[in-house]
Amino acid sequence: MTLLQPGARWRNWGRSAAASPAHVARPTSVDEVVAIVRSAAERGLPVKVVGAGHSFTDIAATQGVLVHLDGLQGVLAVDAERKRVRVAAGTRLWQLGPALREHGLALQNMGDIDRQSIAGATSTGTHGTGLRFGGLATQITAATLVTGRGEVLHVDEQHRPELLPAVRLGLGSLGILVEVELQCVESFLLRSVDHPAPFDEVLDSWHERAREADHFEFYWWPHTDLAMTQTKTRLPAETPHTPPRRLALWAERRLLENDALRAQQVVGHLIPPLVPALSRFATNVYGDGVRTGVSYEIYASPRHVRFRESEYAIPLEALPQALRDVRGLVERSGWRISFPVEVRAAAADENWMSTAYGRPSAYIAVHRYFRDNPTDYFRAFDALMRTYDGRPHWGKMHFREADDLRPAYPRFDDFLGVRDQLDPDRRFANRYLDRVLGP
Known part of the structure; x- marks a missing residue:
């Protein structure tokens, strides 16, 4: 059986990217991956790999060979x-x-x-x-x-x-x-404490909250004056605790975090003038709460409501003013934004193309329901984040190109040098990589 099967149309999770590859491949071993790449090279076809399709850009899109790695797991x-x-x-x-x-x-x-x-x-x-x-x-x-x-x-x-x-x-x-x-x-546990707080109060205490907590993030619903804070504390695995009841956890995550959110998004899409009132109602629904459980159960939550996202990393200290500028942008525009803005932080690292390369970073992520057109909002956000020396998340929607990304990444050309070594024929190129890295 040939490893290259006839292609089928592919779409990402957020419905913001699609492709019609000539072939698809589903290898089950490293040797098969090698054979797929060599076979594509003989045919002069590009190769791209796709995982869950959770990137909002077309980073995985190709007209050549689309490789699914679900056969390489464990x-x-x-x-x-x-x-x-x-x-x-x-x-x-x-x-x-x-x-x-x-x-x-x-x-x-x-x-x-x-x-x-x-x-x-x-x-x-x-x-x-x-x-x-x-x-x-x-x-x-x-x-x-x-x-x-x-x-x-x-x-x-x-x-x-x-x-x-x-x-x-x-x-x-x-x-x-x-x-x-x-x-x-x-292995460790996490205790997660959710608590609403005034928008300005959270921004004024941003540095203390981010530095003192193991994990701190917050969500701000546009058209409201509240931020929904979430503070997670790491605990030893043997710490006595009462795990969340499965039925209660299911109800919270399915009914409140997803079904209620979906209803809010559908109504906001059909009747935009209702969005501010719906968002104010949401800040009252998503109130205080405490949960303790195994780390991976607390970190992640199911996402059943499709959306599109743009996210930027900026210098940590710039966050309060930058988010106030995002708020001003929304207020001046007259847009009705029904999805919350998410704010997080991360340590500096040494990976050349990391958005946190060489600096502790704050992240601002903006979202829109997948049936709403995100272009104006995301373009304006993109332009604003550039004024803060922002770096766009590679898997989230943005409008940057290689020439203006190079100054943001001190090791940009070193990375391109490695690319020349490992993929001199650009077997793994596509339109997205041509845009952000150059041909």
Whole structure:
């Protein structure tokens, strides 16, 4: 049976990108990935990998060969002494949490969505929140990838270590990740405290809240004066606690966080003048709450309401004024924005294409219901964030190009040099990478 099957139309989760590849491939081994790349090269076709499709850009889109890595999943090896785990690249984050727990381990940090594959999440710069923690890619200590010429390359602290800062977060431009080794930590619990607070009060105390908490984030609903804060505290795994009741947790996450939100979005889409009142009502519904549980259960929540998103990283200290500027932008525009704005923070790191490269960063993420046109809002947000030396999240919608991204990334040209080494023929190129990296 040929590895290259006839293509079928593909769409991402947010319905903001689509493609009609000539072929699809579903390898179940590293050797098959090698064969796919070499076969595509013989046909002169580009190759792209897709995970869960949770990127909002067209970073995975191709007219050539679209590769699904769902056949490469699972924990491959565990080094209990060093707390390192080797994982197949197609493993989904929701699978990884329970698998690591069986070995008394956990990811040191996660985002609030766990549907992505580990390769897709790290390659696009997925992050959580917490000033003592970097994005998911900072947890990679080794990686195995198939290069543009169909060669298997292993990179770790002893073999080609100079490539690690590029390979950890490669935008899918350097090769097909097939395995990653992750630096884990001992299993732990999280206590999450949700509490509404006045918008200005939260911004005035931003620096203290972000620095003092293990993980702090907040949501601001446009057209309101309240922010919904969320503070997570790390606890030893053996800490006595009462886990959330499954029925109550299901009701909260399904009925409140998703079904109620969906109803709000549908009504706001059909009757925009109602959006401010609906948002004010939402701030009263999403009130105080405390939950304690295993880390991966508290970090992530299900997302059943489709949306589109744009997110920027800016210098940490710029956050209060930048968010006030976002609020002013919405107020002046007359837009009716029904989705909340999310704010997080992350530690500086050394990965060349990381949005947090070389600086502690604050993240502002704006969203729109997927049936609402996001263009005007996202373009204005994009332009505003540029004035704060912002760096766009690689998996979220933005309008930047290589020429104006280069000054934002001190190691931009070094990254392109690695790309020239590992994919000189641009086997993994597509329109998105041409835009943000150049041809």
